[in-house]
Amino acid sequence: MLLEDGTEPGPALFASSDGPSVHRSYRWQDHDGRFGNPQAAALRGACSCGWRGENRYPLAWSTEDGEAWVENAPSSDCQRDWSAHLEQVEAASVQVPDKLEKRAEKLVRRLEELSVDEPLAVLKVLDRLERQLKEVRQDTAYQVLCEQKDQEEGRSWEEIAAALALPVDEVQSRLLRYQREV
Incomplete structure (x- = not known):
């Protein structure tokens, strides 16, 4: 406004x-x-x-x-x-492989369908997925931060921000937060 x-x-x-x-x-x-x-x-x-x-x-x-x-x-x-x-x-951001995108959409659709008849089972699966995804996100953030430190191979903060569709001033703190997730 x-x-x-x-x-x-x-x-x-x-x-x-x-x-x-x-x-x-x-x-x-x-x-x-x-x-x-x-x-x-x-x-x-x-x-x-x-x-x-x-x-x-x-x-x-x-x-x-x-x-x-x-x-x-x-x-x-x-x-x-x-x-x-x-x-x-x-x-402008990194492109997610089509196969991965479709699998994620299929999983979400299936969980939505199951939530009607098996809501507790869906919640249990979601809890398990959250734990596993947190570990993957933590490991991946660590990898990106390590690569960024290596000036010869690493991407700039601007490149990382564009790839993740994040503001440049937020990308480093976001990756550090992911890395420290417990």
Whole structure:
């Protein structure tokens, strides 16, 4: 969301009635100009990776009886821009072998089907898979970190981040966290 001057506001703040705590909201709907909060002037697609959409979609606020609202908010336009961004990120990331992708999809479908008749069995399988996947993720993160240290063979943090579709400033801490999982 954007203010009239094109900046992104901080959270909307709301005092709590039961003490000194303050509720923070990043929802654009709460940036309606009331309670000392700024009024959002436009929306644009945004992603946690830092990407911000180029398109800006103006908000037309209406006010009646002290209530402010927007009819026909352009949320779907922002969603469309964000989805296009995700497609670009996915296309630039490492490609998962088709055979592996299909097996994973098949396993998920089968577990969903079984969850109706055998929910406890599915939970048991999922617990086992979580343990095994954690071990694989830990070993693989260790391998990637070791390769990255070897400057002749290793990939740069930028290459690793792009391959995993992660922001560069998060990739090292994510791999270290995977490696330390217990």
